[in-house]
Amino acid sequence: MSDLIIVGGGIIGLSTAREAAIRGLSVTLLERGRPGREASWAAAGMLSPLAEASADGPFLDFALASLRRYRSWVAAIEEESGRTVEYRESGKLRLALSARERGLLEQRREWAATRGLHARWFEPAELREKEPGLSLSVQGALLIEEDFRVDNRRLSEALVEAAREAGVRIQSGVEVEAIEHRGGRILGVRTAEGDSISGDRVLIAAGAWSGALQGLPRPIAVTPVRGQMLALGTEGPFSERVLESEEVYLIPRDDGRLLVGATVEEVGFEPGITAAGIRSLLEGALRLVPGLGSAPIVEFWSGFRPGTPDGHPILGPSPEVDGLFWATGHFRNGILLAPLTAVVLAAAIVGGDGPRIPEAFAADRPALASIPEPSG
Numbered sequence: 001m002s003d004l005i006i007v008g009g010g011i012i013g014l015s016t017a018r019e020a021a022i023r024g025l026s027v028t029l030l031e032r033g034r035p036g037r038e039a040s041w042a043a044a045g046m047l048s049p050l051a052e053a054s055a056d057g058p059f060l061d062f063a064l065a066s067l068r069r070y071r072s073w074v075a076a077i078e079e080e081s082g083r084t085v086e087y088r089e090s091g092k093l094r095l096a097l098s099a100r101e102r103g104l105l106e107q108r109r110e111w112a113a114t115r116g117l118h119a120r121w122f123e124p125a126e127l128r129e130k131e132p133g134l135s136l137s138v139q140g141a142l143l144i145e146e147d148f149r150v151d152n153r154r155l156s157e158a159l160v161e162a163a164r165e166a167g168v169r170i171q172s173g174v175e176v177e178a179i180e181h182r183g184g185r186i187l188g189v190r191t192a193e194g195d196s197i198s199g200d201r202v203l204i205a206a207g208a209w210s211g212a213l214q215g216l217p218r219p220i221a222v223t224p225v226r227g228q229m230l231a232l233g234t235e236g237p238f239s240e241r242v243l244e245s246e247e248v249y250l251i252p253r254d255d256g257r258l259l260v261g262a263t264v265e266e267v268g269f270e271p272g273i274t275a276a277g278i279r280s281l282l283e284g285a286l287r288l289v290p291g292l293g294s295a296p297i298v299e300f301w302s303g304f305r306p307g308t309p310d311g312h313p314i315l316g317p318s319p320e321v322d323g324l325f326w327a328t329g330h331f332r333n334g335i336l337l338a339p340l341t342a343v344v345l346a347a348a349i350v351g352g353d354g355p356r357i358p359e360a361f362a363a364d365r366p367a368l369a370s371i372p373e374p375s376g
């Protein structure tokens with residue numbers, strides 16, 4: 001019997017498993033496929049609090065606090081795993097292609113300053129000195145310094161090693177079918193093979209699939225939001241920074257690939273790549289950097305972000321069942337939010353001091369109320 005069973009081996013399950021094991025719990029993580037191969041693999045790896053937030057509030061506070069932890073968190077994972085994860089504090093250029101976008105970015109610059117963040121405007125001439133490949137139609141850009149990036153695939157693989165190193169028992173190829181509880185107390189989980197695995201506590205970290213488990217004490221409003229991406233092959237070094245417009249973002253990788261992302265589509269769990277999706281990504285990329293027209297497409301893929309009605313994650317204890325916890329619904333920002341999610345969840349599960357989970361992320365918040373009846 002484990003102190004803690006974690007359902008789902010994406011970046012959220014893996015990082016929380018590692019953190020809980022470091023704090024002394026015996027942890028079993030159950031993953032139906034291979035760990036880190038769903039949304040956490042499909043992601044772009046941007047760590048972008050300011051670009052992702054629309055206003056001051058709990059999301060921006062949490063995202064900034066998670067970003068501040070990133071450097072030391074990654075250093076620890078690299079050491080524990082013996083792997084590198086291509087973490088770069090390189091900043092992002094938010095590009096304006098019209099006077100309207102320029103105005104919006106100016107407002108964002110002023111907002112950043114009120115938060116003590118560093119955002120600087122570049123006029124077109126200065127910008128093209130820094131980024132010579134940019135289209136002449138770019139009318140300036142905001143450089144956001146507190147915007148970092150990581151290779152999420154390498155990070156996922158390193159986290160598997162780091163979690164094992166911390167003592168987590170990772171069981172791949174085990175699908176959890178149901179949560180088992182009685183009299184308001186968690187008992188464990190039941191697998192698709194019909195085995196019951198008992199545990200003192202259970203954490204649901206099953207990403208976009210978190211609401212599909214049977215036996216949930218309440219329906220949970222997590223829905224899949226598909227994102228398609230592709231990678232171009234570039235010769236020689238591309239910009240160190242992430243380039244982003246309203247349509248697309250371009251992210252360099254050390255191996256010469258340039259990631260282009262991403263569509264945002266509510267099509268249920270419909271897998272795959274579409275002509276329209278790829279066309280929108282390529283058109284957006286070429287509008288920013290026309291010279292990419294001759295670059296080969298080296299990869300394309302899609303994944304399911306775990307969306308919620310208000311865009312906030314769902315974190316913390318279940319109000320109905322003692323010993324049941326949630327860590328899901330990270331939507332577009334699970335890579336960014338992983339370090340702090342792991343710490344607040346481990347503190348909630350183990351007890352003791354530590355940063356608290358914002359009330360705005362609670363499983364019983366009113367914004368999650370209008371959802372279908374639970375299955376099972």
Ligand SMILES: Cc1cc2nc3c(=O)[nH]c(=O)nc-3n(C[C@H](O)[C@H](O)[C@H](O)COP(=O)(O)OP(=O)(O)OC[C@H]3O[C@@H](n4cnc5c(N)ncnc54)[C@H](O)[C@@H]3O)c2cc1C
Binds near residue numbers: 175
């Ligand atoms: C195209 C795209 C681009 C993105 N870009 C960024 C970005 O730049 N920055 C950022 O911060 N975030 C980004 N995201 C979002 C980020 O990928 C997610 O928020 C994050 O990966 C969620 O992690 P997770 O562990 O909750 O989910 P997942 O990585 O999906 O992991 C869930 C795991 O649970 C397993 N599972 C599900 N059901 C069961 C079951 N019943 N039994 C056992 N195992 C189960 C799955 O197999 C899976 O491995 C992007 C997402 C996409 C799709």
